Amino acid sequence: MKYKNTIQLASNCFFIKGFKKHLLIDFQREEWFHVDFNLFKNGSLDLAALEKEEIDYLIENQILITVPTKLKKKFSPILTNFDVPSIIEFAIIDRNSESHYPIEKTLIWLDQLLLKFCQIRYFSMPSIGDIQHVLNLTSSSNLESLELLLPYHEQFIVFFDENLRLFPKINYLVFHSAPYDKNEIANGDTRRLFVRESILSSNNCGIVHPTYFSHTRKHVLKNMNFNSCLYKKLGIDINGKIKNCPSMEFAFGSVDDIESIKITDLETEFWYIKKDDIHVCRDCEFRYICTDCRVRVVDGIKSRPSTCLYNPYTNKWKGDKDYNEPEIFTTRA
Ligand code: SF4
Incomplete structure (x- = not known):
């Protein structure tokens, strides 16, 4: 030819x-x-x-x-190796009205681990003072990007309209329990999302849907080398328990005894479960742009997320005509 x-x-x-x-x-x-x-x-x-x-x-x-x-x-092919310099790169901090663990101590500790991305999820209404405290603490930290999830309330809309430009690390604001759905850019490049859904616990996480697919180079390479959700990630649950993910049972310790947690304790086997190791996912064309969850799984640590609605053997989504649940093939065993 x-x-x-x-x-x-x-x-x-x-x-x-x-x-x-x-x-x-x-x-x-x-x-x-x-x-x-x-x-x-x-x-x-x-x-x-x-x-x-x-x-x-x-x-x-x-x-x-x-x-x-x-x-x-x-014209060499793109390099597919990947790593990040942080000890912990991403953290989710959950708060509700029963959360009494100290947020300041939590954020200072995470900063020592060179945290770069943080999502703070308020399942119930914080005060403006609570939010301002968090914003002041993160302003002078190593953090590059902050995402806040808050219950919809007019006082938060007004507060961020007036103050967003003072906190350029905020890149995502999500207002749940809103009276409407809306997705907009506010103040340059901060995305502001309004969703009707009430997000009242960590159970709303882990959904697999094309809306959440990401084809950035970083996400693709991370998925090829590590678990894209759990690698170098920490979750602080509503009780201050420190885990790989807030929805997991196992905790390394709690914010109250944070001094006794060794850095080496934070590494888990979940960090290294790649999409290529997961049954069904390893045969799926979406595997490097998809999200993953190791908490809600079909059957066992290496089975696909139970929230997945796609069958890669038929290329049909749940709701399509003739959709059926995928069997575990062994094409790439
Ligand atoms: S089979 Fe796996 S990789 Fe494919 S869409 Fe579902 S969860 Fe994502």
Whole structure:
């Protein structure tokens, strides 16, 4: 074939092999789409197996590029290794009206672990003073990004309308129990989401749906190397118990005895359960853009999330005609 030695995959494009369909992710244009072509031979991408029309289509869309043979080595594939320098990168802190553990002590400890992303979920109404205290503490920390989940109340809307620009680390504000659904950008790049759903406990987490898929390079590489939800993550539950995830039973300790928790204790086996290790997920074309949950699972630590509504063997979502629950295939065992 005349193209054989001169075409290759653009370095910004990445294919994920599924059981029936494959996914193409374009990191540069930030988009993903299904590909039905037979792209793989013995599990590896094999461009020589493509028909001429398929090659032309992929070249036209700048997914394949033509490269002079002598320059081929200069267009190397994207590196797929991944890690982050923080001891703990992401934390979820849960609060309700019964939460009496000290938030200041919690945030100072997390800052010592070089925390970068934090989500604080208020399941009941905090005071404006509580929020202001948290914002002041995080302003001078290593934190890069803060997400707040709050019950909808007019006083919070007014407070953030007046003060959001003072706290540039806030990148997401979610108001649950709102009278309407709305998704908007406020003050530059802070996303503000209003949802009718009442989020009153950690049980609302772990939903698998295309809305939550993420095709950023970081998310894809994290999913390829580690568990995208639990790697270098901590959850502080409503009682101040420190866990890998607030919904888990096992706790490393509590905020009250935080001094006795060793950094090495925080690492769990869940950090290393990748999508490629999980039954059904490992055959799914969405596996590197999907979310994961190791708390709500179908049956066992390496089974797919029970909140998943997709069958990768038939490419049907629950609600589609002829949807059925996926069996555990062993295609990639
Ligand atoms: S099977 Fe479900 S949970 Fe697993 S990767 Fe696919 S969509 Fe995600």
